[in-house]
Amino acid sequence: MNHPFYVETPIKFDENTGLGNCEKPALERRYSNMKNMYLDEEARAGKEAAGDDLIYNFYELGVPEKEGELAYGTSIVYPGKVGNEYHMTNGHFHTILDTAEIYYCQAGHGVMMMESPEGDVLYKEMKKGEAVYVPGRYAHRSINVSETETLITFYVFRADAGHDYGSIKEKGFRKLVVEEEGSWKVIDNPRWNG
Numbered sequence: 640m641n642h643p644f645y646v647e648t649p650i651k652f653d654e655n656t657g658l659g660n661c662e663k664p665a666l667e668r669r670y671s672n673m674k675n676m677y678l679d680e681e682a683r684a685g686k687e688a689a690g691d692d693l694i695y696n697f698y699e700l701g702v703p704e705k706e707g708e709l710a711y712g713t714s715i716v717y718p719g720k721v722g723n724e725y726h727m728t729n730g731h732f733h734t735i736l737d738t739a740e741i742y743y744c745q746a747g748h749g750v751m752m753m754e755s756p757e758g759d760v761l762y763k764e765m766k767k768g769e770a771v772y773v774p775g776r777y778a779h780r781s782i783n784v785s786e787t788e789t790l791i792t793f794y795v796f797r798a799d800a801g802h803d804y805g806s807i808k809e810k811g812f813r814k815l816v817v818e819e820e821g822s823w824k825v826i827d828n829p830r831w832n833g
């Protein structure tokens with residue numbers, strides 16, 4: 640088989656890091672990379688000053704962004720909170736807006752937060768062994784709602800879909816996921832800037 644992304648070696652999934660074939664993450668985000676993304680900016684700045692730990696990273700095999708290909712990898716969100724807001728990814732729309740995506744929860748406990756440009760909000764809890772189907776047109780963000788466990792999800796989507804982070808950075812999501820009395824809760828984002 641002569642296809643650059645058909646590999647003879649097995650594509651392994653590592654219990655702790657997600658995709659096992661990658662030596663290093665394709666991208667990582669620390670407190671210093673997420674200025675103004677959390678409601679409590681003072682708490683975020685404090686965590687940046689106190690060691691600037693990793694919030695999330697992801698691993699992928701670099702499938703080219705070509706029509707017909709499937710991009711896939713694993714996203715890893717480490718447990719923790721900024722104020723009472725759980726660790727999360729920046730979140731994005733796809734540049735080809737009407738592009739769906741599958742996330743399969745390999746480990747941990749999370750929430751997938753989704754919203755359409757028109758303001759329809761969906762959120763779905765993800766536990767180990769469960770998948771979430773993110774419909775086309777919905778921005779999506781993974782949130783780790785466990786106090787102790789790392790959230791590892793496997794994702795796959797059309798490789799030419801692209802990522803649009805800009806509108807989320809400017810406006811945020813309409814809803815936030817926070818800890819209240821030991822469990823997760825969805826609240827309105829008081830800073831949402833539509």
Ligand SMILES: [Fe+2]
Nearest residue numbers: 733740779796
């Ligand atoms: Fe996506």
